[in-house]
């Protein structure tokens with residue numbers, strides 16, 4: 001039976017550990033102080049023994065400083081170097097958002113690693129908690145119901161598709177912006193109002209809530225200057241974001257840059273998604 005150490009992270013990681021334990025794996029947790037619900041999963045005594053498992057499941061993001069594991073529920077720092085010095089040559093390490101520096105470190109130790117955040121099925125499943133989180137913000141931050149609101153969704157990718165459907169089911173009037181003919185045709189098929197990304201200036205002024213999913217600065221000065229002062233912009237795109245934030249501030253526009261929503265609003269669901277993705281990776285590796 002494979003031994004698995006789940007090291008660092010938050011509620012998502014304890015969920016991953018619980019589900020793997022329930023599947024029959026020999027799971028240990030490391031990086032959770034008392035007071036956190038760890039579902040009675042056994043704890044590794046120290047990082048050197050945790051690092052000796054067949055499989056290491058690291059958090060998302062794996063690290064925020066390239067030196068320590070992201071471990072908000074641990075009173076002690078968990079040094080990545082302590083893990084690397086103790087791993088076995090055949091250990092598999094799975095983590096989220098592994099940057100170039102860490103990739104170099106892992107390669108230097110000839111570690112067999114994978115970044116589960118890069119998996120398509122993970123991004124698709126995360127579109128649901130991300131969209132729910134965005135709607136949650138819209139509900140609490142606007143004085144009108146979603147049903148009465150005119151919404152524009154910029155981008156019709158994984159999140160855009162799910163978000164448009166959810167907003168529409170709440171009764172919102174939904175305009176979706178895309179740049180490909182096929183996406184524009186799908187938007188029309190789904191009963192939303194399509195608009196080419198190049199033309200959004202002509203319609204954005206009448207929108208109450210603008211959701212951006214395009215990972216590029218689409219809401220620049222030209223577009224922001226026609227956005228209503230009463231509108232709320234919710235930017236979901238990852239850094240550097242899709243809004244010229246300085247200009248938005250100068251124009252007194254309300255912008256909320258809402259990142260990492262799955263882990264914030266639905267950590268257990270987000271943990272299930274990570275566990276499913278990790279299992280797919282391991283199955284493909286023949287583990």
Ligand code: NAP
Pocket residue numbers: 123126130154155156157158159160178179180197213214215216218235236237238239258259260261262
């Ligand atoms: P996606 O499936 O790749 O969709 C992105 C959309 O943006 C597509 O419609 C794409 O159009 C469009 N697009 C990209 N570059 C563009 C450009 N320069 N001009 C016009 N349109 C452009 O991505 P996703 O999974 O929906 O994720 C969207 C963003 O949210 C990403 O930055 C992702 O990292 C982030 N994210 C945020 C959260 C959160 O909690 N806030 C959670 C998960 C992901 P084409 O198909 O024509 O390229």
